[in-house]
Amino acid sequence: MLVALKKLSRARYGSLLAKEVDCTYSHAVKILQALERLGLVVFEKKGRMKLIKLTKKGTEVANNIENIKKLIG
Numbered sequence: 232m233l234v235a236l237k238k239l240s241r242a243r244y245g246s247l248l249a250k251e252v253d254c255t256y257s258h259a260v261k262i263l264q265a266l267e268r269l270g271l272v273v274f275e276k277k278g279r280m281k282l283i284k285l286t287k288k289g290t291e292v293a294n295n296i297e298n299i300k301k302l303i304g
Contacts, residue, residue: 232262233271233293234300236285243283 235251236243249259263283266272271289275282285293 232259232266233285233289234296236272236283237290237293237297244280245283248283 232248232252235248239247239251245259245263246256248263249256252259254262263272263274266289267274270286271292273284273286275284
């Protein structure tokens with residue numbers, strides 16, 4: 232989910248992210264809440280919608296995950 236957040240160039244909404252990683256919206260929300268507790272993402276209110284942003288730490292973790300994926304093929 233962190234890598235998908237990093238790759239999404241358009242608005243980062245929960246429903247869009249759920250579609251990107253092929254899971255239900257409710258499951259995506261549970262994962263995002265856990266990631267928020269870990270300090271990897273933050274939620275930003277824009278009207279009625281919540282935008283999801285990677286923190287600096289979240290970006291570093293996403294980069295490391297991508298590097299590991301490249302190493303193992």
